[in-house]
Amino acid sequence: MSMTFLELAAVAMLLIGMALSALRLFIGPTTPDRVVAADTLAVITTAGLAGLASLFDNPVYLDVALVYGTLAFVGTVAIARAIEGDRE
Amino acid sequence: MSMIGDIFLVIGGVVIAIGGLGLLRMPDVYNRLQAGTKTATLGAMSVLLGIGLHHPDWWAKLLVIAGFILFTNPVGSSTIARAARISGVKPWRVESKQETD
Numbered sequence: 001m002s003m004t005f006l007e008l009a010a011v012a013m014l015l016i017g018m019a020l021s022a023l024r025l026f027i028g029p030t031t032p033d034r035v036v037a038a039d040t041l042a043v044i045t046t047a048g049l050a051g052l053a054s055l056f057d058n059p060v061y062l063d064v065a066l067v068y069g070t071l072a073f074v075g076t077v078a079i080a081r082a083i084e085g086d087r088e
Numbered sequence: 089m090s091m092i093g094d095i096f097l098v099i100g101g102v103v104i105a106i107g108g109l110g111l112l113r114m115p116d117v118y119n120r121l122q123a124g125t126k127t128a129t130l131g132a133m134s135v136l137l138g139i140g141l142h143h144p145d146w147w148a149k150l151l152v153i154a155g156f157i158l159f160t161n162p163v164g165s166s167t168i169a170r171a172a173r174i175s176g177v178k179p180w181r182v183e184s185k186q187e188t189d
Contacts, residue, residue, distance in 0.1 A: 006091075006094035006097065006098050007094055007097060009098050009101065010094070010098045010100065010101035010135070011101070012101070013102050013104060014104055014105075014135075017101070017105040017107060017108035017128075017131070018108070020105070020111060020112045021124070023112060024108075024120070032168060032171065032172040032175070032177060033117055033120060035168055036111070036120050036121050036124055037124070039125065039161075039164055040125065040128045043125075043129065043132055043161060044131075044132070046132060046153065047100065047131065047132040047135040047136065050136055050139050050153060051097070051135060051139060053139070053146075054139045054143060057143075059143075059146055062149040062150065063149070065153055066149070066152060066153055069156055069157065069160070073163075076164045076167070076168065077164060080167045083175050084174045084175060
């Protein structure tokens, strides 16, 4: 559970990236902007869950990361298809 | 070995933070898509490589996660770009030329 300085810096950088993506998710003017931000946030969260596995020394978080990535991809494609169809 | 893993973790974190900055600063949906998706993919690869250097016996699951991100992220981003194009989002232009269309 102890972290070196470099690991702490990496976690801080991941949190900065997540905060900027979440800001775009909140203020995004159109719906595709929010979908892009949600997709980026999901990939960053997958990497962060793998980092959590390393931090807690418990490989079960890798399974969580894999399932989260799968569900986020399915959700992104579903929302994109819904945006695509509403002009018909 | 652990030191090299830490360096890879920091590189991945910096790339992801720059990607978030690009997602916030770019003027258009398509530019934001480029900035967000590519940097998030590269940063996630670097973070997973750093974790693999910390725990060498987890390489199988880490390889599965990395391959999954490498396969699904371009597919998702191209689907979003296609949906934005079909639903009528115009590409960004310089302000003076924008009134001609």
